Amino acid sequence: MDNIAGLASTIGNRFATNLRGSFTNMTLEQGIRLVIIAGAYMLLRPYLVKLGMRAQMQSHEEEEARAEAEHKAKISANELRGKVSIPDDTDDEDEATAEASGPDWGKKARRRQRDMIKKLLEAEEQRLRENQEELEDKDIEEFLVKE
Structure with a gap:
């Protein structure tokens, strides 16, 4: 020390x-x-x-x-396919749901979100219909006789 x-x-x-x-x-x-x-x-x-x-x-x-x-x-488009759900048209503010998973949106915001999802789904269905019609037209062309 x-x-x-x-x-x-x-x-x-x-x-x-x-x-x-x-x-x-x-x-x-x-x-x-x-x-x-x-x-x-x-x-x-x-x-x-x-x-x-x-x-x-x-x-x-x-x-x-x-x-x-x-x-x-990590999330691919195929994983998201079929998982889109359209919210119900319940705009009643008096109903209290215990399973609120997102933020508390106002009535107009929920309506806008619902309309946007519907438009997206309709556009996708329209695109699929057009593709189907093109395929059917190609099938019909095979059977037509060209002279």
Whole structure:
């Protein structure tokens, strides 16, 4: 224990002596250089910190975008097929349902969402009908005699 106390005392004495000696033996040129370096550090440090924060933010945003893209890529269109359901036309605000899974939408928002889903489903059905008609036309053309 005595050895550790002596070591700490020696380190403290050497530090104080060397620090005092550094400032007493300093020339005017060395003093000006020290002031310039310390002043430049104090002036530039906030800008360097902001630059570092900006670079870190960009890397976080890139990482988040990459993770989001991976998450979206995991769900394919085939997995979503047949899972779309049209909400009922119940616009009664008095009915309280215990299984509310989404946000509490207003009456107009629910109606707009329901109409949008219906339009999307009708457009998909129309596209499928047109494809079916094209296939039927091709089948009929096979049987027509071309002269």
